[in-house]
Amino acid sequence: MVYTVKTVVLRPTLDLSGAEQIVENRKTSRFRSMLQKPSKTEVHVHSLKLSYEAFLILSGKYNADFYRKVIHTINVKPNVKEILVGGFTFPVKQGKGVLGRLRTKVKSSTRKKNQIDLEIEEHVFLEEEKEVAFDHHGKEIKMPYKMSSKLIESYPRRTLGKVKNNVKKPEITYDAAADRLITKLKKSVSIGRRNLVEKVVVNEIIELYVPIYEARLIGPKKNVRIMRIDGIRKKVL
Secondary structure (H helix, E strand, O other): OOOOEEEEEEOOOOOHHHHHHHHHHHHHHHHOEOOEOOOHHHOEEEEEEEEEEEEEEEEEEEEEEEEEEEEEEEEEOOOOOEEEEOOEEEEEOOOOHHHHHHHHHHHHHHHOOEEEEEEEEEEEEEEEEEEEEEOOOOOEEOOOOOOOOOOEOOOHHHHHHHOHHHEEOOOOOHHHHHHHHHHHHHHHOOOOEEEEEEEEEEOOEEEEEEEEEEEEEEOHHHOEEEEEEEOOOOOEO
């Protein structure tokens, strides 16, 4: 399948100096063990760089026209024993065995009604619309970012080109993401269907790049830890 993909890059609300301050304040926490952590002088910030990670946002529409077999239970008066519909006879529901018949009689006397199961076929016209988002690793998520015009870079490809070595593409393919969207769209279609006519439309895919600061930290015994900071929400990931 051929997809239309729109690349969107978010502008960081956290600058480099702000990221440096967060790293300095939180760097020892990456080396905490057994309620102990090193002093700040024991942890060295080897590097701090800005990278961009891709999220995928997909939406689509599903239309289906089909027939399905269903059972509808209707209430009738207590003196009704069966009904005739289209030449078919539908008797009043009865329980199994003596206890079942007793329960039916009690139900009829207390509610003053009987029930009949109608086995019929429905002609269904279904329309579903869904949106789904995936993080960089292909995990389905609730999108934590809003694409405000104030945050969107005017020249996304130019922005990514400046840091091309630090751009992380989606690990999930467009086909795999679209298949998961389509599965959600088709969830309402029952199994016992016939004469199914369906149409699936996958809208423009948004490949959203989010700024992430990554700090490489070196602690006691030359242990290395990575600290990641969300450049939009200004929080340690």
